[in-house]
Amino acid sequence: MGKAKTARKAGSAASSPYDRPSKSASAQKNNIFKFNTNVGQHILKNPGVADAIVQKADLKPTDVVLEVGPGSGNITVRILQQARKVIACELDPRMAAEVTKRVQGTPMQKKLEVLLGDAIKTEFPPFDVCISNTPYQISSPLVFKLLSMPNPPRTSILMFQREFALRLTARPGDALYCRLSVNVQFYATVSHVMKVGRSNFKPPPQVESSVVRICPKTGADKPKVSFDEFDGMLRICFNRKNKIMRAAWLGSKEVLSMIERNYRVYCAMNNIPIDDSVVDDENGVDEDEDMEVDGQDAKGNGDEWGGFDMDVEEGDDDTPAFFKELKAANESMPKTPSKRKKTRLAQLIRSKIEKVLEETELVDKRARQCDENDFLRLLFALNSEGIHFG
Structure with missing residues (x-):
């Protein structure tokens, strides 16, 4: 006596190699990470923008670069191709493992050092340039930490929320001119580099972004004021x-x-x-x-x-x-x-x-x-x- 045919449940595994996989299985395959937007995990996915950010840093082959929030390493691998060493400071252990795995088994593996922890609380080793797709929550503390270092970086290429970037570059009389504007411009030269739309990130943030260049004043230009x-x-x-x-x-x-x-x-x-x-x-x-x-x-x-x-x-x-x-x-x-x-x-x-x-x-x-x-x-x-x- 033959077996009675039973209806297959929706979403169950395919009974034949010729059957198409279910939609949920495909979605699970592509969902590698669940990004935590509460700590600013918006990964830059546009390779053109990543190339432009690294190019604006004017890196030298002898430079040691600090990257805050490397994420999955889209900017990191481009820096490693031009710099002597990259120090990547990452809060999420999953992202730290991902960026490490990305260069594993390549010549760039020896050039990457990963610091696991909060960038504001972590003591940075000496470095020459800072590049960061900065989590919006630490924008202001990161800027002041970089400027207050005994030997600040030669230049910093940082991506911020558009309004925060405009505050950094605001001049007297502007609507966004504030204490942040005076402090940063007093100790450094700040310039706007480019705008970055929200569609260039995954997942897309709710605000637009901008990239700024911050070059601390040195020598005779450095103010001797506490x-x-x-x-x-x-x-x-x-x-x-x-x-x-x-x-x-x-x-x-x-x-x-x-x-x-x-x-x-x-x-x-x-x-x-x-x-x-x-x-x-x-x-x-x-x-x-x-x-x-x-x-x-x-x-x-x-x-x-x-x-x-x-x-x-x-x-x-x-x-x-x-x-x-x-x-x-x-x-x-x-x-x-x-x-x-x-x-x-x-x-x-x-x-x-x-x-x-x-x-x-x-x-x-x-x-x-x-x-x-x-x-x-x-x-x-x-x-x-x-x-x-x-």
Whole structure:
């Protein structure tokens, strides 16, 4: 008696060599990796873009190249063909194994060194050039780590999110000009190399990308300024980049308290006496305290009403009537007195800052309009008054 015929389940293995394989089996065959986009795994698949990135680095046969995030090695193999050695720093062990396997059994195997770990926490050995399809999450830390090295790389060719790249290259007055722009351009020369569309990656990211070249300043061009000092001052200036300098420096309790603490340390290190006595006023409190009322400082300065950055230039008459009424109402509101006693030291700090802003002619200027020379003059004047940062 013959066997009864049973229906074959969908997706089961083919019973004959002439049967076509199922679609799911084909999909499983092509799905080698499940990319983790949470750590920026977007593999560059366009060979033309990879060739252009390596070409823009102007590699020498004696160069040691650091590559951050090599992925599957599409850029790595091109670097190995032109450089003496490649140090690949990879977070994902699967990708580290893939790039190692890609050059295994070839002459390039001896030229590749793989560092497994977080690029920001890993101590890099000496290298000459950095090339990276940078994970977007570590863009800013990686840039500052490269610039703060005792011997920074000769050049860095880095791919970033388009907006981040535009911030790096922004100039005073641009909408994207910020603390990052000033810091990077102060210590390095930054230029935009090319745009890279999202279709050049697998899986494609949600944003466009750009490649930039960063060349640290060396020799006489290298600034002899402490990064902690310079960046500490910029943090205050760009806390609200559309505020005038007076509102940024004197319109916040936190800023004045921080400066006072730093000044105490400076006086202690230089044996300078401090007068902590309380000023005898009518109310016994600081009548000109740095209270902010709906985004304005105590004297009504500033350009932010109700928490909104109005960013209105002088002479503009197209301000909505609602904001004009809100500003008039804020100016007529009585100031809330502070409960903190006004000491002579706090009074001295305010007078020092006002003096510096007047002398540098930056009192009514906005941070987004200042260039690095303005910030250098401001830092020198503050240091001369014993006000330090970092």
